[in-house]
Amino acid sequence: MKYLSFDLEYATSRNGSSKICEFGYVITNEKFEVLERSNFIINPRIERNEWDWKVVNEILTRPIIEYECGFDFVHYYPKIKKLIDDADYIIGHTLFCDAKALNDDCLRFDLPSLNFEFYDVNLIYMEFSNKQQNTSVVNILNDLDIVGEDNIHNAETDAYNTMLELKKMLEILELSFEEIIELCPNVKDKNENYVVKSNEEKELLREKVFMENLSGDGTNFIRDHSINKKRYMQFIDNVIPNAKGRNKYKNKKIAISSNYEK
Numbered sequence: 001m002k003y004l005s006f007d008l009e010y011a012t013s014r015n016g017s018s019k020i021c022e023f024g025y026v027i028t029n030e031k032f033e034v035l036e037r038s039n040f041i042i043n044p045r046i047e048r049n050e051w052d053w054k055v056v057n058e059i060l061t062r063p064i065i066e067y068e069c070g071f072d073f074v075h076y077y078p079k080i081k082k083l084i085d086d087a088d089y090i091i092g093h094t095l096f097c098d099a100k101a102l103n104d105d106c107l108r109f110d111l112p113s114l115n116f117e118f119y120d121v122n123l124i125y126m127e128f129s130n131k132q133q134n135t136s137v138v139n140i141l142n143d144l145d146i147v148g149e150d151n152i153h154n155a156e157t158d159a160y161n162t163m164l165e166l167k168k169m170l171e172i173l174e175l176s177f178e179e180i181i182e183l184c185p186n187v188k189d190k191n192e193n194y195v196v197k198s199n200e201e202k203e204l205l206r207e208k209v210f211m212e213n214l215s216g217d218g219t220n221f222i223r224d225h226s227i228n229k230k231r232y233m234q235f236i237d238n239v240i241p242n243a244k245g246r247n248k249y250k251n252k253k254i255a256i257s258s259n260y261e262k
Helices: 053-058 064-068 073-086 095-108 121-129 137-143 155-173 177-183 197-212 227-238
Strands: 003-012 019-028 034-041 089-092 116-120 188-192
Touching (some): 003 073, 019 095, 034 155, 089 095, 095 197, 116 121, 137 155, 188 197, 197 227
Parallel strands (some): 089 116
Antiparallel strands (some): 019 034, 116 188
16 A cells, blocks of 8 residues: 655746646655655746746745756656556645646646546644644644654655654544545545646635625625625726727726725
């Protein structure tokens, strides 16, 4: 029985598309004894001005030049696919984000979709602790009194620490992994044909809520800090004109009283 825990780091996730620069992984047996571990340092094949400099300065553990000297995602794709295909169980922390990032790079480089089922350790911890909010890898380590590896935001380290968290929860609960996923079916997710199941479900839910907000039932006042204000701003940011204008207001500025707008 093989467990694969993996984690990614991104050079950028701007415009909703992630460019991977690290694929860290740990392979264990059913006793969580480490069989293999490594970190693929990936050249994201982007220009210097495309890097997310907040990520570079605050998250990544290596200088940009080290990534740029590495092989690209196309080179590592067969190895990543083999790791995924050979695993009996795939785990990670908020792994739906990393699954989407894999889809982004597969599409960018015209590679086949990496189809796999996976289990989110963060969701398992939410069930375990009865918490409703996401918790970082570091905070879960602290909450469970685990001494993990220190090099956080190194993809290999994060994958290893995530594995330790799952191991500790199973020990406390005195349950096998099969038993915990049977008790918590919501921790299971799936990536298929470049689509992450949970992301697709969230998008459908967002569309449903948005349409309900257009029902005109008298509850759609746009007050500051309200959900309706947030939806309104999302609409303004994303609305697409359905006809061509006549340039009546071209090169003119129009001001509307903020009180009237509200």
